[in-house]
Amino acid sequence: MKRREFLLSGGAAMGAAGLGGLAFASNSSDQELVVQSASYMFRDQPTQGMVSLSPDAPPPVLFGRQGEAMRLTVKNTLSDYTSMHWHGMRIRNDMDGVPYLTQMPLGQNESFTYEFTPPDAGTYWYHPHCMTMEQMAHGLTGVMVIAEPEDVGFDSEQVINLRDFRLDETGAFLPAYTERGAARAGTFGNVQTANWHQHPVYDHAAGSLVRLRLLNSDTTRIYKLHLTDGNAQVIAWDGHPVTAELPMPSADDPLLLGPGQRVDFAVAMPDGEGAQVDLVAKLPGQPLRTMASLRSVGQSASRDLRELKPLPKNPVALPDLSNAQVHEFVFGWTPEGELPDNGLCGSLGYNFWSINRVPWSGDASSDVGPLATLELGKSYVLRLRNESPNLHPIHLHGLVFVPLRSNLRELPPLVTDTMLLLKDEVVEIGLVADNPGDWAFHCHVIEHQKTGLTGFLRVV
Ligand code: C2O
Ligand code: CU
Ligand code: CU
Numbered sequence: 001m002k003r004r005e006f007l008l009s010g011g012a013a014m015g016a017a018g019l020g021g022l023a024f025a026s027n028s029s030d031q032e033l034v035v036q037s038a039s040y041m042f043r044d045q046p047t048q049g050m051v052s053l054s055p056d057a058p059p060p061v062l063f064g065r066q067g068e069a070m071r072l073t074v075k076n077t078l079s080d081y082t083s084m085h086w087h088g089m090r091i092r093n094d095m096d097g098v099p100y101l102t103q104m105p106l107g108q109n110e111s112f113t114y115e116f117t118p119p120d121a122g123t124y125w126y127h128p129h130c131m132t133m134e135q136m137a138h139g140l141t142g143v144m145v146i147a148e149p150e151d152v153g154f155d156s157e158q159v160i161n162l163r164d165f166r167l168d169e170t171g172a173f174l175p176a177y178t179e180r181g182a183a184r185a186g187t188f189g190n191v192q193t194a195n196w197h198q199h200p201v202y203d204h205a206a207g208s209l210v211r212l213r214l215l216n217s218d219t220t221r222i223y224k225l226h227l228t229d230g231n232a233q234v235i236a237w238d239g240h241p242v243t244a245e246l247p248m249p250s251a252d253d254p255l256l257l258g259p260g261q262r263v264d265f266a267v268a269m270p271d272g273e274g275a276q277v278d279l280v281a282k283l284p285g286q287p288l289r290t291m292a293s294l295r296s297v298g299q300s301a302s303r304d305l306r307e308l309k310p311l312p313k314n315p316v317a318l319p320d321l322s323n324a325q326v327h328e329f330v331f332g333w334t335p336e337g338e339l340p341d342n343g344l345c346g347s348l349g350y351n352f353w354s355i356n357r358v359p360w361s362g363d364a365s366s367d368v369g370p371l372a373t374l375e376l377g378k379s380y381v382l383r384l385r386n387e388s389p390n391l392h393p394i395h396l397h398g399l400v401f402v403p404l405r406s407n408l409r410e411l412p413p414l415v416t417d418t419m420l421l422l423k424d425e426v427v428e429i430g431l432v433a434d435n436p437g438d439w440a441f442h443c444h445v446i447e448h449q450k451t452g453l454t455g456f457l458r459v460v
Pocket of ligand 2: 085086087088395396397398
């Protein structure tokens, strides 16, 4: 077996092929995930009170394969409640992990077994949907890789989970949110990490083809990113293969990656020992910052991006726009009012946001009914109107959609689960309501989600 075939033949080998020091379980399609408190060295003192799936490392990359069943038992050892959501995956509603909407929150020492068969290949992720602010801000976000059934031609893969932490000089956590932040763009972290490291460098064979899977799992930050080596291309967005060539982001025209969003790049590693491809972020008021680097090692493998075939399409039904009913959703402020009972999943203590004037705080626990009821199998256009000056990555569970048009910009033809709404933007998206159930629909800036910008769509 050639090295490349070996690397592609099994998860364990992929772990060795540069998953960035992330803990890795070779049989991740059937395992127990123990939600626990952890500590980690970001600064001189270990940061206590982190939340992960092991005592001292980031949540692992979970591997599955398109069309093959997965069985993930989540056990909660925290004293707070939790639940786990599999972001972007079109799975059964009762496995979606949204407290009160699809399951009850898990108390201390309770477990829940999530069983599903991923219908789509691509880059997805997991995070809690109860005590969401606290647990995500303290570390509990991980990547899920759902492999295509066949080899798609890369020599190796690199997973990068971008996110901030909010720490003081000693490494102790600062409060994850502020009232001021929640009412505006959110509260930003001050330690930017890739896989919990500051500027990790990952070795890949010179001249080889690397699939770079990038996730923004931050609770707030919209990353502005580019790669320094031009020899790369965007091959998938929010899990799904792109159907048209997207321009490569540059320092002047960076890629906007909102919380919850993923992008896959095909990267042709430069020739020459030690040559690097840098993933660079533009952070407000700071010089450009390299978040992570890929470094070439060894003799050139002399491969070329043109050797790659387009990724196989996922089985996504496209909407019939001539017969689509239109529903409008307005994302805006709300007068501060009485907070509804938030149940067991934590409240930030205030409401600032609403969808269609209805604030829904907490983690989808409320007596508020669905924002809309969609008929199973029918096509719909959802008109998303941002009435606020802030940006909102609007995420829909359980279904995927195609962005159709915007009042402000050209939209690339994508299949996605999260639409980043710009200031004053109105975007229409189209979808087929082909997965029955109650599907959470919210902003992925967690402070917005938790202070009113949440609701759900019902598909029956
Ligand atoms: Cu990442 Cu409700 O989702
Ligand atoms: Cu989701
Ligand atoms: Cu928002």
